[in-house]
Amino acid sequence: MDFKQNQKINQVTENTLVVGIDIAKRTHYACFVDDRGRVLQKSFSVSQSRDGFEHFYQRILAAMKEYGKTEVIVGIEPTGHYWLNLAYFLGERGIPLVMANPMHVKRSKELDDNLPTKHDRKDALVIARLVKDGRFSYPRILKDMEAELRVGSAFRSKLTEELGMVKNRMIRWLDRYFPEFSQVFPSFGKMAMAVLECTPFPSDLHQKQLDEVLSLYRQVEGLKSPQRPKAIRLIEVAAHSIGVTEGREMARIEIATLVRRYHQLELEIESVPEQLVKLIETSVEYDWLSTVPGLGDTTIVDLLAEIGSFSHYENPRQLIKLAGLTLRENSSGQHKGQKRISKRGRRKLRALLFRVMIPMIRHNEAFKKLHEYYTTRRVNPLRKKQSIVVLCGKLLKVLHGIGTKHKAFDAERMMKDIPCLADAM
Numbered sequence: 274m275d276f277k278q279n280q281k282i283n284q285v286t287e288n289t290l291v292v293g294i295d296i297a298k299r300t301h302y303a304c305f306v307d308d309r310g311r312v313l314q315k316s317f318s319v320s321q322s323r324d325g326f327e328h329f330y331q332r333i334l335a336a337m338k339e340y341g342k343t344e345v346i347v348g349i350e351p352t353g354h355y356w357l358n359l360a361y362f363l364g365e366r367g368i369p370l371v372m373a374n375p376m377h378v379k380r381s382k383e384l385d386d387n388l389p390t391k392h393d394r395k396d397a398l399v400i401a402r403l404v405k406d407g408r409f410s411y412p413r414i415l416k417d418m419e420a421e422l423r424v425g426s427a428f429r430s431k432l433t434e435e436l437g438m439v440k441n442r443m444i445r446w447l448d449r450y451f452p453e454f455s456q457v458f459p460s461f462g463k464m465a466m467a468v469l470e471c472t473p474f475p476s477d478l479h480q481k482q483l484d485e486v487l488s489l490y491r492q493v494e495g496l497k498s499p500q501r502p503k504a505i506r507l508i509e510v511a512a513h514s515i516g517v518t519e520g521r522e523m524a525r526i527e528i529a530t531l532v533r534r535y536h537q538l539e540l541e542i543e544s545v546p547e548q549l550v551k552l553i554e555t556s557v558e559y560d561w562l563s564t565v566p567g568l569g570d571t572t573i574v575d576l577l578a579e580i581g582s583f584s585h586y587e588n589p590r591q592l593i594k595l596a597g598l599t600l601r602e603n604s605s606g607q608h609k610g611q612k613r614i615s616k617r618g619r620r621k622l623r624a625l626l627f628r629v630m631i632p633m634i635r636h637n638e639a640f641k642k643l644h645e646y647y648t649t650r651r652v653n654p655l656r657k658k659q660s661i662v663v664l665c666g667k668l669l670k671v672l673h674g675i676g677t678k679h680k681a682f683d684a685e686r687m688m689k690d691i692p693c694l695a696d697a698m
Contacts, residue, residue: 281407288424290342291375292333293401294319294359295394296352301359303329304397310405313340316394317518321355327361333368346371348404349395351412363540364414367492371399371409419581421552426578429545430621436538443469443531449517450524451475453510459505466532467493468507473528474521475514478507549574555680558583562672564681567640572625575671579622583676592669596622597660614662626665633668639684640664 285291285308294303299321305314314336319329321472331344348371350357363370382399397640398427403409413455440461450473458465467490472478483504490499550570553559562573586592593599597618616623634644647660655663671687674680 278406278407281409284529285346285405285407286344286628287338288341288343289339290333291397291401291405292345292347293404294347295400296349296356296359297321298355302394302397303332304394304401306398306401307340307342308406308500312398312400316397321358326359330362330366330368345369346398346404346411348373350375350400357666360412360414370412371416372404372406372412373409377408380385388512399695403437414583418552418556419577422549422574422578423661424553425545425549425673426575429542429549432538432542432545436535436542439531439535439538443535446524446528448530450512450521450528451514451516451676453514453516454507456510458506463493464490464503466535467496467499470532473525475511476518476521478511481508483508495520495554546571549578553577556582558676561675561679561681564680565672565675567637568629572629575625579619579625583673586673589670589673592673593613593666595667596626596665596668598623598626598666616669623665625660626668630661630664630668634661634664640668641685643667643688670677 277544284532287308289308290313291306291308292303293306294301301319302316303319304316306312309695314332317332318324336571337343337345344631346369349359360370374499381403382395413419443461444455444534448534453475454465454468458468458596468494471489472481472486476645484502486498486504486508487501490496490504513658532690543677552573556577558577559573562568563574577641580592580595595618597614597620599615599617600612601615630640635641643664644657644660647655647663648657666686675682678687
């Protein structure tokens with residue numbers, strides 16, 4: 274057990290009222306226990322409303338007075354976004370909120386009754402007893418710029434996801450009514466969208482001259498010079514199309530709606546990052562993070578949205594754990610299992626680091642040399658994917674140092690611990 278775990282245990286004393294809450298959409302359930310895990314008040318319901326929160330707060334104050342408690346700690350099992358309202362309410366009243374790992378709740382609920390039953394009242398007690406044992410973590414309640422970045426980054430991700438769905442619907446539409454379209458336009462560029470807007474069906478191109486078709490496409494905003502070779506090819510494949518010809522009236526409305534939504538999403542996706550970049554440009558950390566070659570504004574926005582300020586973390590190992598990049602091993606006796614990353618952390622942060630690292634090992638000279646070293650060293654060479662995982666952790670350490678010490682990126686200092694590479698720089 275590490276020192277920080279001891280600190281968590283010591284936080285719950287005989288003067289502490291421990292509250293466990295099972296979070297739901299409409300009605301939560303709370304349970305009061307003491308520092309030994311003895312039930313002081315059985316599970317009761319808490320409505321997700323202002324009156325419900327106020328009543329819950331008054332019950333906490335009454336219980337503290339009744340049982341002679343001077344401190345209180347509230348533990349929850351995070352369920353989606355439903356806990357946020359309660360978290361901000363308690364924060365305004367100075368009541369500390371902690372989180373129990375859902376996996377811990379799931380695996381410890383049989384300790385009391387040896388039954389795998391699950392219900393809200395039981396979970397509230399399980400959470401409370403995990404908290405009194407120090408089995409909790411501290412959530413970071415977002416405020417000001419951090420909250421704006423998190424909301425904006427999530428919104429942009431949703432827009433990008435929706436754009437992908439619209440693309441898939443357009444592909445499905447083309448597979449039915451104009452399957453030869455992809456032979457001319459493998460992707461949805463400006464001219465491809467103009468074709469779908471003006472002549473979505475093969476019959477729309479029937480007996481039309483090339484200049485007439487090009488004239489139609491020039492009327493589309495943003496397309497001044499449609500490509501003649503593609504237009505010629507499009508007319509050729511349209512003449513021998515096997516596309517469905519039934520239901521075209523409603524199908525035309527459908528594709529027109531999809532094209533409009535596609536353009537709208539493109540504009541929205543383009544505008545949101547601009548607002549987010551303006552936000553981070555006002556932060557002190559942005560000036561230093563932008564000195565890392567290969568780290569663009571969009572990436573910095575996503576990093577700060579997932580991590581927040583680097584000043585929140587005392588050690589970069591906390592960031593590595595947050596990303597789920599800590600190694601786990603499954604060994605017993607003489608059997609030594611293979612080490613793998615835990616994947617217990619923020620999935621989006623881990624995916625972001627992987628996406629960032631691929632171009633960085635191409636364009637950032639320092640990370641490129643490190644990647645070559647890890648994959649070609651004589652002793653214990655790493656596979657490419659293993660090297661990328663190591664470099665993701667290295668990047669977090671570098672960014673933590675830059676963000677907390679307010680120093681520009683220094684490639685030589687980063688590789689100082691590997692003499693052979695430091696000499697090559």
